[in-house]
Amino acid sequence: MSEQSFSDVPMEKPKTVPAWLQHLIVFSVFIGIWEMAVQLNWVSALILPSPFAVVFAWWDLAVVRALIWDDFFVTLTEVMVGFGFGAAFGTVIAVSSVMLPTFRRLVSPYMVALQVTPRIAVAPIIVAWLGFGMEPKIAIAAIICFFPIFINTLTGLMQVDEDRMEMFASMRANRWQIFRHLQLPGAMPIIMAGYKTGISLALIGAIVGEFVSASVGLGVRIQQFSYQLLLPQAFACLIMLTVMGLTLYGAASLVDRHVVFWKHDALLAKISRKLRTRYTDLLSRDRSGSAVTKTA
Amino acid sequence: MTATAKIHDLRSASEAHETVVTGHNVRMEFPGPVIALEDATFGIRKGEFVSLIGPSGCGKSTLLRMVAGLLNPTGGRISVNGTPMVGPRAEIGMMFQKATLLDWKPVLDNVLLPNTLAGRVTNADRERAVDLLHMVGLKGFEFAFPRQLSGGMQQRVALARLLNSGADVLLLDEPFGALDEFTRERLNIELMRIQAQIGATIVFVTHNIQEAVFLADRVFVMTPRPGRIAAEVEVNLPRPRTIEQMKSPEFTETAFNIRDTLGGFI
Numbered sequence: 001m002s003e004q005s006f007s008d009v010p011m012e013k014p015k016t017v018p019a020w021l022q023h024l025i026v027f028s029v030f031i032g033i034w035e036m037a038v039q040l041n042w043v044s045a046l047i048l049p050s051p052f053a054v055v056f057a058w059w060d061l062a063v064v065r066a067l068i069w070d071d072f073f074v075t076l077t078e079v080m081v082g083f084g085f086g087a088a089f090g091t092v093i094a095v096s097s098v099m100l101p102t103f104r105r106l107v108s109p110y111m112v113a114l115q116v117t118p119r120i121a122v123a124p125i126i127v128a129w130l131g132f133g134m135e136p137k138i139a140i141a142a143i144i145c146f147f148p149i150f151i152n153t154l155t156g157l158m159q160v161d162e163d164r165m166e167m168f169a170s171m172r173a174n175r176w177q178i179f180r181h182l183q184l185p186g187a188m189p190i191i192m193a194g195y196k197t198g199i200s201l202a203l204i205g206a207i208v209g210e211f212v213s214a215s216v217g218l219g220v221r222i223q224q225f226s227y228q229l230l231l232p233q234a235f236a237c238l239i240m241l242t243v244m245g246l247t248l249y250g251a252a253s254l255v256d257r258h259v260v261f262w263k264h265d266a267l268l269a270k271i272s273r274k275l276r277t278r279y280t281d282l283l284s285r286d287r288s289g290s291a292v293t294k295t296a
Numbered sequence: 297m298t299a300t301a302k303i304h305d306l307r308s309a310s311e312a313h314e315t316v317v318t319g320h321n322v323r324m325e326f327p328g329p330v331i332a333l334e335d336a337t338f339g340i341r342k343g344e345f346v347s348l349i350g351p352s353g354c355g356k357s358t359l360l361r362m363v364a365g366l367l368n369p370t371g372g373r374i375s376v377n378g379t380p381m382v383g384p385r386a387e388i389g390m391m392f393q394k395a396t397l398l399d400w401k402p403v404l405d406n407v408l409l410p411n412t413l414a415g416r417v418t419n420a421d422r423e424r425a426v427d428l429l430h431m432v433g434l435k436g437f438e439f440a441f442p443r444q445l446s447g448g449m450q451q452r453v454a455l456a457r458l459l460n461s462g463a464d465v466l467l468l469d470e471p472f473g474a475l476d477e478f479t480r481e482r483l484n485i486e487l488m489r490i491q492a493q494i495g496a497t498i499v500f501v502t503h504n505i506q507e508a509v510f511l512a513d514r515v516f517v518m519t520p521r522p523g524r525i526a527a528e529v530e531v532n533l534p535r536p537r538t539i540e541q542m543k544s545p546e547f548t549e550t551a552f553n554i555r556d557t558l559g560g561f562i
Contacts, residue, residue: 161394161396163392163393163394163396164396164398166361166366166390166392167390167392167396168413169366169384170364170365170366170384170388170389170390171384171389171409171410171413171461172383172384172385172386172413173413177413181398181409181412181413182398185398185400186398188400261400262399262400262441262443265443265444268441268443268444269444271402271439271441272402272439272440272441272444275402275404275439276438276439279404279422279438279439282419282422282423282426282438283426283438285423285426
């Protein structure tokens, strides 16, 4: 094989505006129209605060008075712990369902019931049980993000390629080995997609919990500011939530990329190189004399 | 060497004493009821290359899976190395039309899968796996990943994995059926070279008459409804086989003989 492949040859790129600049232009136009709409009184500043008003409000809340960081971290903690519980329960119940058909048969009606019940509706009940601290928000976040994680894990583990199953059977693999070496890695792309959906849902769960009853948290702040018609402040908190959501989703995507590395050609090339370096000895040995002959 | 294809008495072959795989009145009935295979009696000798040929529904894949121990016959019995089959065994390995590689493992680890399942992978195992990869023509691809390989290369990896399992009865179910004509031809020639080198017994399922004759010492011709072995055709072409032999009158005669046996079924 030749040392250089086609992908190594740099392609002539057509000269266009770089992607980041395109995004910046679209963003600026959007913000510009928004600012103009407020400045020219197309909409009342009382209803829609201008972008600058929002930025000033954020600067005041986050930097000058540093008021909202406690709320930010309380909400973040609720989301992460809630996601942790939801993911743990979803994964364990899904794996048990796959490994134990009887368990699956007995549990599945409840899973369907849980799916069709609007899970947000349990929020007041959970608050009645767990009080006004972080616990009910964590519980609601966990309940809401549980389902996609459970369903994706179950689906992923159940849909195994028949031919690979047969190949493992012909190699006399046991139940655990099939799970460990075939089902679980094969299901990882779908399981990780479930986690990515779950982390966004956990954020919704935490905010819903805060709306029902709380004294700290970004959801609480948005409610308070909105009631007082301090819309720039409410928007500032909303943007904090957007940033939190993006960060969590970004982190999940990054984990996904490294767990499901085999779907990404760039990562594969890197791992191949690393392995080749680690096993230089194995590869560089002279094998001219070592013809594999009939095994004993 | 004469290359007259002879249709043998079905029972004589299975009585020869160097047979590795024997089947006596093997029958497979699936719920329905569908009789997938009826009254199959055969013997496969040590180091022999047998092709199973027939139209779809003739039970060739069913027969192969029973020899692999993946299916239990509903009647008759199959023995390998003198022991009746009750389930998959170490000395029998199987390869499929799809490469069935694990996308998350580099080529070397895919080849080492039998060792992984056996519980441990030693340096000697790794050395052997690299040797096998050289043998199937994949030098330099030890740490590539399956999705970076072409279909033909993936099947080469599957073949190396099969050889690494230590099996000496190799059951191949249309292994190169999904590949293009040229790649298939090249892999067929390499398969025969490798067989000559390691002395394995091969049962090769195909629905291509030319391929069946080109590869095999004997061709089992199977017919459907119900599936049965209609004839065993001897191929008396010298080895190593070359593409040139496909032009010979002997080759053509054998191929037409098989075609005639299949008769109205194709």
